[in-house]
Amino acid sequence: MSALQKSIEEMIVGLKLPQNVIDNLNRELKDRKVTKKQMEEIVKRLNTGYDNAKIEAGEAAGVVSAQSIGEPGTQMTMRTFHYAGVAEINVTLGLPRLIEIVDARKNPSTPMMTIFLEKDYSHDRDKARELAWKIEATYINVLGSMSTDITEMKVLIELNKKALAQRNMTSEEIAGKIEEELGVSSEIKGDTLVLEPSKPSYRELLQLVKSVHSVILKGIKGIKRVVIRKEDSGEYVLYTEGSVLKEVLSIEGVDATRTRTNNVNEIFEVMGIEAARQALINEATDTLKEQGLNVDVRHIMLVSDIMTVDGDVKPIGRHGISGEKASVLARAAFEVTVNHLLDSGMRGDVDELRGVTENVIVGQPIRLGTGNVKLIAKKAT
Amino acid sequence: MKEKENTGREFNPLKHRMVPNHEILSEDEVKNLLSEYNVEKEQLPKIRAIDPTVAAAKAKVGDVMRITRESKTAGIAYYYRMVIA
The missing domain is CATH 1.10.1790.20 (PTS-regulatory domain, PRD)
Structure with a gap:
């Protein structure tokens, strides 16, 4: 590396400019010969150009943003x-x-999640499907049909073998899950589960049917549906209706570096x-x-x-940013005017008139742009 | 609610793509930072001690964290947050 190149590189490193600008500069300088003098001129112009591009001090950036989004x-x-x-x-x-x-x-x-899968899972349709079943909340109504036997005071659940096999579940598993959640043990007769309410009353029977319907047999509560989609890159990605990020991230096979909600x-x-x-x-x-x-x-x-800024996500509006303004008048000008004025009156709040709104209200120049600058004239002596 | 089975997989927020790099500044670095911007420590943006990234970076209340963001406009942007309770 020549001494010239070295000094040019040192000049670039010394620049106090954003990375993007420096990257652009490097791209332009590549395959181009510049002398030290030219480089100095480039740096000079770059700095003035950057200074001109920067927002003016005292500019009403927030108002411009509000309008540009509004x-x-x-x-x-x-x-x-x-x-x-x-x-x-x-x-x-x-x-x-x-x-x-x-x-x-x-x-x-x-709410919706985009679940990316780890390498071993993302290109295997069966594994992706298996994970999808693990995530989607499964209730009894997709696994079989429930009926009541009023003469015997029993609830009969006829399980659908195909649906069970698809989700890799057994009737024992379901019986165990129901017992765990409701404390009602069930008898397994082939593909049928027989449940008995604690008291042989019609009301208890109906109550039992209702609560069995709400038991999650497999999957995560709050995830109504999982859709598998093959992306252009050839990997399978799961999309869910409902979002429970924390639990999904702890599932084996889920890519915890990309999954989002x-x-x-x-x-x-x-x-x-x-x-x-x-x-x-x-x-x-x-x-x-x-x-x-x-x-x-x-x-x-x-x-x-x-x-x-304050470390938690605050809403814009009455309960968030606008509601926390220091000035009484600014808050009163936004929403629920009377409440703010009344409360502040009782507390004896003082308005320092530092913001824009309150100065407009009292008829003073606002402290933005040229209004932010105070000039003091020196007396001619 | 009954407890969910523990799969033994610990989620590290710092490894997620949406989380920029967080690092704790040394005392000297904090001093330089504050004099560069001419501010008090309390005027810096805040981050809560219960924030998952604070625990993952093992920061304490009163520490200042440097966050290296990938910015669409500047390429790389540094941001500083003070850990508050």
Whole structure:
């Protein structure tokens, strides 16, 4: 390596610029000869170019973001349901989904998981299917039919052999599971399970039928359906209706480095605040993109950052960011005006008039942009 | 609720693709950081002590973590969070 090349490289390393800019620079410099003097000029222009591209101090970045997300939002469909790809899984999209994301709902209306499988499982259809059965909550109604014998005061469950074999289950297993959950032992007669209620009354009998229906015989509670799909890469991926990330991650064969859910709060609980921030960005961009809207990722990043700065996922709005503003007037201007004014009046709160809203209310210049700069004139002596 | 069987598989959040790299800063690094941005430690963004990544990185309350994010705009972006109770 020549001395020239070395000094150029040192100059690049010394640059205080984002990685993307440096990567671009390196790409341009490749197969190109530059002298030291030229390089100095490049660095100079790069730095001024970067300074010009940076947002101005005092710029109302939040307002710009709000408008940039809000305006395309007006073009979104009010109510859309969509099916995720080939798999017939229903997911909320469009405006309702965007609202759900910024509200940081604990229970989104259509939770869904994308389960990736480990190497040994991902290219084997049978193994993928086996895992899918392990995850999907199985109730008695898919394994057989239940009937009541009123003369004998007994519940009869006729099991479907094919359905059992498909799920790799035995009648003993089912009897054991029912006993474990309900404390009712059952008699196995061939393919039929016979259950007896604790008291021979008609009411008890019906109660027993009801509770047997709600026993999960296999799988994870809360996962209504699992759909297997072969991706273009040739690997099998499971899509689920319902989301229980923590339990799914502990199942053998599930790739715990890629499996994800569309429930941001669940991601926060299982993988932490940084993953939740990333999930917010991903979900919001995907929702907007699906509607054919292009919003710069910086605006979405700003919103996600604000929602996650304090270490937990906070909603935008009355119960979150806007409700925590320090200024009484700003909060009163947003929602439930009277309550805020009344409470603050009783407490004797002081408004420091630091924010935008409160200064607009009292008729002062806002402290943003040029309003943020104070000039002091020196007296001519 | 009855207890679910333990499969012996421990989930490590730091290995997940959606979780960026978390590392604990040494005291000197914290000092440099605070003087570089001219802020107090309490003004940094926060991360809860119950956060799964905090436990996985073995950080304590009061530590500052450097998070190396993959950014769509900057390529690599550093973010700092203070561990709070």
